[in-house]
Amino acid sequence: MPTAETFAEKPNTLAELRSDLESGRTKAADLAATYYERIAALNPRLNVYLSLARERALQQASRIDALAAKGDPLPPLAGVPVGIKDVLVMRGAPATAGSKILEGYHPPYDCTAVARLEQAGAVLLGKINCDEFAMGSSNENSAYGPVRNPVDPERVPGGSSGGSAAAVAANMAVATLGSDTGGSIRQPASFCGVVGVLPTWGRVSRYGLIAFASSLDRIGPFAANVRDAATMLGVMAGHDALDATSSEQPVPDYAAESDKPAAGLRIGVPTEYFAEGLDPEVRVQIEKGIDALRAAGCTIHPISLPHTKYAVPVYYLIATAEASANLARFDGVRYGHRSHASDTLSAMYRNSREEGFGAEVKRRILLGTYALSAGYYDAYYGKAQQVRRILAEEFLRAFADVDAIVTPVSPVPSWKLGEKTGDPLSMYLADIYTVTASLAGICGISVPCGTTSAGLPVGMQILASHFQEGTAFRVARAVEAVGI
Amino acid sequence: MPARVTVEEVERVAELANLELAPDEKPRMVSDLNAILDYVAELNQIDTSGVAPLAQVTELAGGAGDLRADRVRPSLDRAAVLSQAPETDGAFFKVPKVIER
Numbered sequence: 001m002p003t004a005e006t007f008a009e010k011p012n013t014l015a016e017l018r019s020d021l022e023s024g025r026t027k028a029a030d031l032a033a034t035y036y037e038r039i040a041a042l043n044p045r046l047n048v049y050l051s052l053a054r055e056r057a058l059q060q061a062s063r064i065d066a067l068a069a070k071g072d073p074l075p076p077l078a079g080v081p082v083g084i085k086d087v088l089v090m091r092g093a094p095a096t097a098g099s100k101i102l103e104g105y106h107p108p109y110d111c112t113a114v115a116r117l118e119q120a121g122a123v124l125l126g127k128i129n130c131d132e133f134a135m136g137s138s139n140e141n142s143a144y145g146p147v148r149n150p151v152d153p154e155r156v157p158g159g160s161s162g163g164s165a166a167a168v169a170a171n172m173a174v175a176t177l178g179s180d181t182g183g184s185i186r187q188p189a190s191f192c193g194v195v196g197v198l199p200t201w202g203r204v205s206r207y208g209l210i211a212f213a214s215s216l217d218r219i220g221p222f223a224a225n226v227r228d229a230a231t232m233l234g235v236m237a238g239h240d241a242l243d244a245t246s247s248e249q250p251v252p253d254y255a256a257e258s259d260k261p262a263a264g265l266r267i268g269v270p271t272e273y274f275a276e277g278l279d280p281e282v283r284v285q286i287e288k289g290i291d292a293l294r295a296a297g298c299t300i301h302p303i304s305l306p307h308t309k310y311a312v313p314v315y316y317l318i319a320t321a322e323a324s325a326n327l328a329r330f331d332g333v334r335y336g337h338r339s340h341a342s343d344t345l346s347a348m349y350r351n352s353r354e355e356g357f358g359a360e361v362k363r364r365i366l367l368g369t370y371a372l373s374a375g376y377y378d379a380y381y382g383k384a385q386q387v388r389r390i391l392a393e394e395f396l397r398a399f400a401d402v403d404a405i406v407t408p409v410s411p412v413p414s415w416k417l418g419e420k421t422g423d424p425l426s427m428y429l430a431d432i433y434t435v436t437a438s439l440a441g442i443c444g445i446s447v448p449c450g451t452t453s454a455g456l457p458v459g460m461q462i463l464a465s466h467f468q469e470g471t472a473f474r475v476a477r478a479v480e481a482v483g484i
Numbered sequence: 485m486p487a488r489v490t491v492e493e494v495e496r497v498a499e500l501a502n503l504e505l506a507p508d509e510k511p512r513m514v515s516d517l518n519a520i521l522d523y524v525a526e527l528n529q530i531d532t533s534g535v536a537p538l539a540q541v542t543e544l545a546g547g548a549g550d551l552r553a554d555r556v557r558p559s560l561d562r563a564a565v566l567s568q569a570p571e572t573d574g575a576f577f578k579v580p581k582v583i584e585r
Contacts, residue, residue, distance in 0.1 A: 316520065345582045
């Protein structure tokens, strides 16, 4: 059985790993084997990995070792053991999205973000557990059982990319990919004490991401430190002909950006994110983070984002409406589960979906279908889209005066398994600080900001305007450097 | 808003969404949807007259790139795709009969 000590081991940084491989001190194949041993030891308890891609990983590791043996320069992620959230497809590997409805599906293509990691030398260890179709804030909605938080296995790792955060925290991968629709990277990063990045909408191609809510969905990295997360993002970012919503904006060297001092940056602190409902211990930690930024030479500016409290209702109307359309494709015709007890097409659709989807997915499809249905469209979906504009423009006005905005990621630290499963609305309300950036399309980072007295990690959210990831990384480095 | 959703309405929406709810799932869905819809009703506090809906953020983030040319390009291999289907005849997906006689 793993102990708390085994979780505390810190993985190497990507830079160290690369120089170890170049000097021959480390072999990529040995490193991959070590990570598979570690996964075998920890997975029965933490339930992080759903499937392993051993053959593909070991082939890639041998390729990297051959390059190193020749003395060739190694690519930026050479030999890095990486885990992939199971909403991102890998050719020939099972893709479940945490759902029974995709059981047995082995997609015949690679997600662009995943393929770019591999082209940069990463070793893809396997597919990682998550909430079903990325719908959830605790990872308890996976059809394959919950992931447990390595910091305290009686607690949730957050969601929906809970497995991706837990993998980095437990050193079952050096870095991982997740997806974030309303906080699904940032919140689990904060619950597990690792770094998670929400890139600007359009920064990373979504080709090969199993869609939840397309106007919100983004792919982003988890890592043990800010610079490694910046390196991961730099490899994945940039236009992709296979995703028309991916941006043509040039990709800066994010790792180099993160090396720049934060001194002189103007930091906004929005009152609305420190109001009623914020756990006092979380507040204390975030205030320490703000003090660290002041000490690093940033200027701190109180600001107001008055429509913040409307973001959760707007988010849950828009996300569920889009989900009801996106999830219509799971019908038992082309892939995944088909109900064989059905003798007509329409019965086959209904029965396959009834048998395949879990309760939260059905709840969201029903809510979204209702919000889009005749007679309710204007009152719910239309209204939500109007308030979405108000929220987004409020951020843009704020970014005229400040370079970054800092807030807590979550009003509370990780909760116990089962604590919120009986009340979906209470789970939704915990997303209050993350859904705003999702709706506005801006970028953000969750960076560790100490722990509560019970030892539960707290994350600071650093938000920056569209395509200003470099600024967010600089601020995150300054918080990280203090070691709160 | 706010609307009180009934069991009949949940059944109608489930029909629209091609979902079949088990009888014991329905009361829970009715109460969950009502709780959520009561909560989202607070959006009515905001005056949105004259505000254009925002469907996605490209326009705020500096605009999208040019649209790609509409050309036929190679796609996934048919056999690879069909290999994942529950039932095929080698060229098409097979499904149960569409019309009941």
